[in-house]
Amino acid sequence: xxVKMLRIEDLLNSNVWDVDYEPHIKVDYEKCEKxxxxxxxxxxxxxxxxxxxxxxxxxxxxCLECGTCRIICPYNAIEWKYPVSGRGIHxxxx
Amino acid sequence: xxxxxxxxVIGAGPSGSTAAYxxxxxxxxxxxxxxxxxPGSKNMFGxxxxxxxxxxxxxxxxxxxxxxxxxxxxxxxxFSKEDYISIEYKGAKSVxxxxxxxxxxxxxxxxxxxxxxxxxxxxxVDGIYLEDGVAKGVIATGNRVEADVVIDAEGIxxxxxxxxxxxxxxxxxxxxxxxxxxxxxxxxxxxxxxxLNDDEGLAWIMIGDVTGNIPGGAFLYTQKEAIxxxxxxxxxxxxxxxxxxxxxxxxxxxxxxxxxxxxxxxxIVEYSAHLIPEDIVRLKPPSYYYDGLLITGDxxxxxxxxxxxxxxxxxxxxxGYLAGLTYEKAHAExxxxxxxxxxxxxLLYDSFIMRNLKKFKDVHVLMRNPRIxxxxxxxxxxxxxxxxxxxxxxxxxMSAFSNAKKGKVxxxxxxxxxxxxxxxx
Numbered sequence: 001x002x003v004k005m006l007r008i009e010d011l012l013n014s015n016v017w018d019v020d021y022e023p024h025i026k027v028d029y030e031k032c033e034k035x036x037x038x039x040x041x042x043x044x045x046x047x048x049x050x051x052x053x054x055x056x057x058x059x060x061x062x063c064l065e066c067g068t069c070r071i072i073c074p075y076n077a078i079e080w081k082y083p084v085s086g087r088g089i090h091x092x093x094x
Numbered sequence: 095x096x097x098x099x100x101x102x103v104i105g106a107g108p109s110g111s112t113a114a115y116x117x118x119x120x121x122x123x124x125x126x127x128x129x130x131x132x133p134g135s136k137n138m139f140g141x142x143x144x145x146x147x148x149x150x151x152x153x154x155x156x157x158x159x160x161x162x163x164x165x166x167x168x169x170x171x172x173f174s175k176e177d178y179i180s181i182e183y184k185g186a187k188s189v190x191x192x193x194x195x196x197x198x199x200x201x202x203x204x205x206x207x208x209x210x211x212x213x214x215x216x217x218x219v220d221g222i223y224l225e226d227g228v229a230k231g232v233i234a235t236g237n238r239v240e241a242d243v244v245i246d247a248e249g250i251x252x253x254x255x256x257x258x259x260x261x262x263x264x265x266x267x268x269x270x271x272x273x274x275x276x277x278x279x280x281x282x283x284x285x286x287x288x289x290l291n292d293d294e295g296l297a298w299i300m301i302g303d304v305t306g307n308i309p310g311g312a313f314l315y316t317q318k319e320a321i322x323x324x325x326x327x328x329x330x331x332x333x334x335x336x337x338x339x340x341x342x343x344x345x346x347x348x349x350x351x352x353x354x355x356x357x358x359x360x361x362i363v364e365y366s367a368h369l370i371p372e373d374i375v376r377l378k379p380p381s382y383y384y385d386g387l388l389i390t391g392d393x394x395x396x397x398x399x400x401x402x403x404x405x406x407x408x409x410x411x412x413x414g415y416l417a418g419l420t421y422e423k424a425h426a427e428x429x430x431x432x433x434x435x436x437x438x439x440x441l442l443y444d445s446f447i448m449r450n451l452k453k454f455k456d457v458h459v460l461m462r463n464p465r466i467x468x469x470x471x472x473x474x475x476x477x478x479x480x481x482x483x484x485x486x487x488x489x490x491x492m493s494a495f496s497n498a499k500k501g502k503v504x505x506x507x508x509x510x511x512x513x514x515x516x517x518x519x
Contacts, residue, residue: 003354005345011275011365018131039333043340045273045367065136066367067251072266072333081253084235086131086216093276093320093364094138094196 008047012062020087023060024080025069031077032056039072065089099125099212101421102232102241104219104254106133108195108407109391109414110247111202112151116418118209122425125241126203126211127234129218134199136249138274138368140404141315141322142297143198144190147408147446151415152205160197162318163295164188167288170402172471173302178352179478192295192315192322194276195407202411222246222258222387228431229386242430243386245417247410250369250392260389261379266330268373270310270399273344274324276317277360284316287356299402302471304347308335309461311401312347321360323348326370326404328461341365370406371397373458374451382442383435388417398450400457400519409447416441456518465511469502 025048038056040049046062049069065088070080082088101117103110106128114126130136142165149155166188171180207213223231223238231240248254250269255261281292288296300312310326325344332340348357371377377395382388390396391410398405420438424430442448460466476498480489489497499508 003349003358005342005349006362008339008341011341011345011362014362014364015366037333039336042336042338043271043329043332045271045340045365047339047341064365064367065251066271066369068271068329068367068369070251071264071269071369072329082129082218082251084129084218086129088136089366090131090135091138091196091364091366092135093194093322094134094199094366 012046015064016090016092017061018087018090019061020083020085024083024088025058025060025063026079027056027058028077028079031075035073035075035077037074039074040069040078043072044069063088099123099239099241100425101125101243101245102127102239103245103247104232105129105247105249105391106203106213106215107137107199107247107249107391107410108202109396109410110245111199111206111414112411113245113247113390113414113417114206114211114213115202115209116151116415117421118206118211120418120422121210122421124206124211125239126206126213127217127219127232128203128213128215130215132200132215133203133213134196137195137199138272138366139195139407140272140274140313140324140326141192141317142190142404143193144405144408146189147412151411152202158201160193160201161191162194163192163290163293163316165190165192165297166294167290167296168403169296169298171298171300172474173300173304174472174475175303177475177479178300178302179474190297192297192317194317198407219248219254221254224258227385229384243388243421243424243435245388245390245414246393247390247414248393250371252393255379255389255393260384264377266333268371268377270326270328270370270372271332271340271367272324272326272370273340273367274322274365275344275348275362276364276366277321277323277348277357278319278363279321279357279360281319283359284319284321288316290316297403301401302467304350305467306335306343306346307464307468308332308343309464309467313404320363321357323357326399328372331462370399370404371395372399372461375455381432381439383420383432383438385432385435386430388420388435388438390414390417396447396451398454400454401460412445412447413442416445454519460515460518463511463514465503465507470511473498473502
């Protein structure tokens with residue numbers, strides 16, 4: 001049997017969320033556009049940040065609520081809060 | 095008129111639930127607030143918990159707590175690209191166990207409820223309610239709830255303490271990122287693969303190539319019917335060193351040529367991430383106690399990372415317990431100001447928590463020595479390869495070591511690093 005590396009989408013598939021109606025992540029593009037390094041793209045464990053045409057696109061649905069993005073963003077462009085009302089990631093093992 | 099509580103605890107993780115349990119058991123009226131759907135559903139850790147501090151707090155802990163396996167085997171390995179060398183310890187009575195944090199937090203919160211604490215879930219606290227700089231309660235979902243004392247056990251992302259102006263957002267050098275896969279496997283497979291009995295567990299820390307040589311380490315813990323496999327990466331170094339998505343690093347670990355056999359029959363049932371206190375001196379809040387406010391657990395930076403072992407849950411729980419004892423004393427005196435609550439500081443500094451955090455306050459400096467995570471694992475594996483894989487001629491130990499050292503580290507760096515290691519660790 002061979003063991004293949006899984007894509008982030010497949011890893012996330014094992015998780016359970018109750019996705020919030022409102023995004024709990026917000027990117028200030030005025031600040032974001034100045035950033036060349038874009039560490040959020042490789043360091044967000046959930047892959048919430050991707051790059052398209054030089055612009056950072058983001059989603060909040062798969063967020064694992066670690067808070068890495070708001071700490072590593074060199075331009076303080078990411079506003080990250082907790083989802084409300086029990087929504088967001090629901091760890092069953094932790 | 096909304097009812098006033100003796101204490102409001104923010105967060106039903108290990109420290110918050112333990113604080114609530116301690117207080118409720120002493121007959122105080124405690125409100126435990128949790129943002130997750132159930133206590134534990136936002137908690138995540140590596141896999142191992144030290145038991146002694148918990149036994150001191152919870153009656154019959156060993157009998158009722160969700161203990162998966164007693165860690166009887168401790169292993170640390172240095173990895174190069176192609177091989178690894180390990181030190182394994184087995185023998186003495188186990189002092190730690192493996193579990194899932196979601197289960198343990200949930201159990202702790204239930205114990206708090208059994209003692210009479212009021213638990214409310216799905217409540218995200220907006221902030222501490224302050225009156226002239228004195229914490230008088232919390233604001234949650236637009237409502238104000240009052241208490242003599244607020245215990246902030248909100249965890250590593252201190253959004254509440256930040257908005258109260260008590261702490262600043264940590265810099266990437268103060269925290270590490272932990273990422274983990276939970277891999278479901280049968281008890282029999284785990285026992286067989288790791289030479290364990292049903293109630294015996296393995297704690298395995300790996301350093302070197304397994305993190306792509308980024309400072310930090312990889313870990314593997316055996317639960318009853320699962321393996322927790324993951325990475326801890328020092329965040330500021332990772333920002334500079336990482337060259338592809340961080341999930342690839344975890345997957346490279348799981349599919350590592352020398353490890354993958356262990357997980358072949360397994361299914362990934364969870365993929366999680368969490369931040370970990372790292373530079374505890376800079377991460378610590380200016381004070382652990384304020385007028386009407388106590389700070390516990392990850393929010394206070396109570397975690398000991400020695401590189402070969404991590405202790406967070408017992409530190410968190412014990413700080414919650416000490417916060418509970420502090421309230422008891424303050425209540426007897428009828429005062430909840432900073433100077434009365436300074437008793438918490440005294441208890442912390444008299445406990446193993448501050449004794450160890452002080453003793454090991456500079457360990458994070460070692461985490462910034464790149465040689466520990468690249469050159470030394472390469473050196474020691476090459477040394478082992480030379481002496482164990484001698485086809486005809488055997489090498490003398492010293493010459494095998496000198497050869498392995500060549501081109502990696504100078505004697506000067508080696509001695510310097512050794513002194514640095516024994517001074518800090």
